[in-house]
Amino acid sequence: MKLRTQNSDPRIPLTSILSPKGRGKGEGLFVPGFKAAGISCGIKKNGNKDLALIYSETAAVAAGVFTKNKVKAAPILLDMERIKKGLCQAVIINSGNANACTGKKGMEDAARMVAAVEDGLGIKKGFAMVSSTGVIGQRLPIDRIEKGIPKLVSSLSSKGWNDAVHAIMTTDAFPKAAFEKCRIGGKEITVLGIAKGAGMICPNLAPASFKQGMATMLAFIATDAAIEQKILQAMLKKAVDNSFNSITVDGDTSTNDTALILANGKAGNEKIGSRVKPAPAGSKQGGEGARIFQEMLERVCLKLAKMIVKDGEGATKLLEFDVSGAKTDKDANKVAETVANSPLVKTAFFGEDANWGRIMAAIGRSGADVKQERINIYFNDVPVVIKGQGARGKGQEIKAAKAVKEKEICIRIELGLGKGAKTVWASDLSYEYVTINAAYRS
Amino acid sequence: MKLRTQNSDPRIPLTSILSPKGRGKGEGLFVPGFKAAGISCGIKKNGNKDLALIYSETAAVAAGVFTKNKVKAAPILLDMERIKKGLCQAVIINSGNANACTGKKGMEDAARMVAAVEDGLGIKKGFAMVSSTGVIGQRLPIDRIEKGIPKLVSSLSSKGWNDAVHAIMTTDAFPKAAFEKCRIGGKEITVLGIAKGAGMICPNLAPASFKQGMATMLAFIATDAAIEQKILQAMLKKAVDNSFNSITVDGDTSTNDTALILANGKAGNEKIGSRVKPAPAGSKQGGEGARIFQEMLERVCLKLAKMIVKDGEGATKLLEFDVSGAKTDKDANKVAETVANSPLVKTAFFGEDANWGRIMAAIGRSGADVKQERINIYFNDVPVVIKGQGARGKGQEIKAAKAVKEKEICIRIELGLGKGAKTVWASDLSYEYVTINAAYRS
Numbered sequence: 001m002k003l004r005t006q007n008s009d010p011r012i013p014l015t016s017i018l019s020p021k022g023r024g025k026g027e028g029l030f031v032p033g034f035k036a037a038g039i040s041c042g043i044k045k046n047g048n049k050d051l052a053l054i055y056s057e058t059a060a061v062a063a064g065v066f067t068k069n070k071v072k073a074a075p076i077l078l079d080m081e082r083i084k085k086g087l088c089q090a091v092i093i094n095s096g097n098a099n100a101c102t103g104k105k106g107m108e109d110a111a112r113m114v115a116a117v118e119d120g121l122g123i124k125k126g127f128a129m130v131s132s133t134g135v136i137g138q139r140l141p142i143d144r145i146e147k148g149i150p151k152l153v154s155s156l157s158s159k160g161w162n163d164a165v166h167a168i169m170t171t172d173a174f175p176k177a178a179f180e181k182c183r184i185g186g187k188e189i190t191v192l193g194i195a196k197g198a199g200m201i202c203p204n205l206a207p208a209s210f211k212q213g214m215a216t217m218l219a220f221i222a223t224d225a226a227i228e229q230k231i232l233q234a235m236l237k238k239a240v241d242n243s244f245n246s247i248t249v250d251g252d253t254s255t256n257d258t259a260l261i262l263a264n265g266k267a268g269n270e271k272i273g274s275r276v277k278p279a280p281a282g283s284k285q286g287g288e289g290a291r292i293f294q295e296m297l298e299r300v301c302l303k304l305a306k307m308i309v310k311d312g313e314g315a316t317k318l319l320e321f322d323v324s325g326a327k328t329d330k331d332a333n334k335v336a337e338t339v340a341n342s343p344l345v346k347t348a349f350f351g352e353d354a355n356w357g358r359i360m361a362a363i364g365r366s367g368a369d370v371k372q373e374r375i376n377i378y379f380n381d382v383p384v385v386i387k388g389q390g391a392r393g394k395g396q397e398i399k400a401a402k403a404v405k406e407k408e409i410c411i412r413i414e415l416g417l418g419k420g421a422k423t424v425w426a427s428d429l430s431y432e433y434v435t436i437n438a439a440y441r442s
Numbered sequence: 443m444k445l446r447t448q449n450s451d452p453r454i455p456l457t458s459i460l461s462p463k464g465r466g467k468g469e470g471l472f473v474p475g476f477k478a479a480g481i482s483c484g485i486k487k488n489g490n491k492d493l494a495l496i497y498s499e500t501a502a503v504a505a506g507v508f509t510k511n512k513v514k515a516a517p518i519l520l521d522m523e524r525i526k527k528g529l530c531q532a533v534i535i536n537s538g539n540a541n542a543c544t545g546k547k548g549m550e551d552a553a554r555m556v557a558a559v560e561d562g563l564g565i566k567k568g569f570a571m572v573s574s575t576g577v578i579g580q581r582l583p584i585d586r587i588e589k590g591i592p593k594l595v596s597s598l599s600s601k602g603w604n605d606a607v608h609a610i611m612t613t614d615a616f617p618k619a620a621f622e623k624c625r626i627g628g629k630e631i632t633v634l635g636i637a638k639g640a641g642m643i644c645p646n647l648a649p650a651s652f653k654q655g656m657a658t659m660l661a662f663i664a665t666d667a668a669i670e671q672k673i674l675q676a677m678l679k680k681a682v683d684n685s686f687n688s689i690t691v692d693g694d695t696s697t698n699d700t701a702l703i704l705a706n707g708k709a710g711n712e713k714i715g716s717r718v719k720p721a722p723a724g725s726k727q728g729g730e731g732a733r734i735f736q737e738m739l740e741r742v743c744l745k746l747a748k749m750i751v752k753d754g755e756g757a758t759k760l761l762e763f764d765v766s767g768a769k770t771d772k773d774a775n776k777v778a779e780t781v782a783n784s785p786l787v788k789t790a791f792f793g794e795d796a797n798w799g800r801i802m803a804a805i806g807r808s809g810a811d812v813k814q815e816r817i818n819i820y821f822n823d824v825p826v827v828i829k830g831q832g833a834r835g836k837g838q839e840i841k842a843a844k845a846v847k848e849k850e851i852c853i854r855i856e857l858g859l860g861k862g863a864k865t866v867w868a869s870d871l872s873y874e875y876v877t878i879n880a881a882y883r884s
Contacts, residue, residue, distance in 0.1 A: 070805075070811075070814065071805060071830075072814075098799075101799060101802050101814065101831055103815070135799065136802065137802070255803050255806060357540075357543060357579045360542075363513060364513025364697060385543075389544065
């Protein structure tokens, strides 16, 4: 069964996502057995933090999901090799330079970066991984990074997550962190995630909500759960599909996109594994533990993903596109992504215009199997299209006009053909940011 | 062999496309045996022309290409039936209302519209076709259209093309007409095309150059050539693929997109047919005539298509993306369309920023088979990427910075893998129009 906990989950009120106030301050961010740090080493010209480190006191079980872009940055190529052994003890991340399209020299720089951090930490060779985000096509200032590593290592602290999350930001408007706690088999388990992404790439005028406009997305998750590597990889893949891959188009990623998870087992729970034991009544062991952990991981990823949507400057609304009744899940994906990525649809919501014709047109060109006379569309439960035509009824237009004025709108699209379903999130398309920047340029 | 006459064809200087001055004034627009008209019948509230008619004195051989959108407007459904007989004598077009998502009533309205024009002209039943463009989801004001038809018919004139082209405009900034003349077997042949499309759909803030932001594209072509229906259909399809379908993404069309061609044979040329006779030396008959006609048709379509690109308000540049060396033509299409539709790439050109990293990232995510270390990119022959890395050399940055300041930029992308090629055209992405409209709304 496909987990769809992100779907109108009452535990994640959209309002909290839309109001970044107080979020990411770093209070309470803590995972047993992990330390983090973030410093400035001189990559960013403005002196902002640009080098982060995540460190596990013991080698952690690791899983990763990487960009499907065929133009892959050097750190991606290095990490894809290293993740194969399923163990990792440290992740170093720089912002301000993507180390992409940098050829052999870029690969050498990425290798020097992990070697330097392994030396600095005194951990096994091959146990560090690396991510980079920033401008494409320029050599990494590797000397500055190497010089910064002693300070980075000495700054490591169990409360260093706030520094780390700031050091991975590029043009993000706010830091993105989320955590969840729960009990599995009587043991408290923590899942903590930090992320960067979206915002506008300076001097990029494209709204973050365009798939092509998305900046590099990086997410790093730390947990003290004890878990088998294979199941962790499968769980991360599923969580990413239902979160980060549901705010953009599958495969439509930057050269550097990365999601990594490290699980150090410090919680001492019975290891979550592929061999599911029947759980004793009332306990939360075996398969039940796996289910809880998956849900928790998905919640953390979805919180971070929604923050990325929210981070599109000028975004005024959070739009949830909830497609059901497709012939297949694949068809549902096509419809959800086409509608959610349509500038016409997004600008209509910005303009608070209940322009359902644009949604119909987007559904029709999505490539999915659809029958226009079976399509129903609702805005926050207000019917706007019934059987392919404009909904009628007393006060219908007033209700629809009211629905599009909300800050959070669920656009429910029923295709009436099968059981395929998909939910994606997007911001609307306001031009405030663009207007500001157009003026700024001239 | 695929005809690729649009590719840096010296006969179509880009400058003439970028300067609409004097274009579409309607002087000289004339095709033997055809009449046209355009009037206001009250669909548009501002009193602008909204009803056009194209009429052939004799039933013409007809071919058509229609939207691949699965949500099809009523006129599309009607025309797709009627085109099967390959003959047509009149085309009626209204602007201001798309007659889309209007159900059975919409089909009835479309049927009434063609019946009324057949009656008014006194032509055979089934020999009229219809196109509509405008708002989706509202009933056509069919009574006003029916009342307007006598005036429309009495306005028909061999010099009425200028009125017709104005009557099919929605938010087009300028009328779009193009014609070509040539001799085939000693007979003068004319191909005349009118089109509407792009511009911003009011109150659509999305730039026309986005595939999703494209307004309905309508094109109507009249020729006095004598030609077999099957070959005309194949030629139109090819011409549309290399023009209208090369400024947007295949299949990513509105509910109403239509290209129709009527050929009435008045030129008296030896019929262009599928049975190609060996042409006597020096003559332009048989296969040679077909080749000439195809080229002429493609030139007319390409001129109109480039006008549509140019019509994106705020567009400051005409960008030609010329992809070669792909494994297959399909792969070349993927790369060309992904790069040309990337807001990141388009805004970089607006900002006159030689940001090739964005092009590399778009190539990588296009889904085409690529090897980053084989990719070369040139801006108007200035190398910017060689073997996947930033081009070096004396003055390289100055030359690249100069190239992106041009009004017309050819972005040549060599993939180095095979013989697949594709050229597409796009405008840059300026936010002038958006800025104006954002202010206008508030």
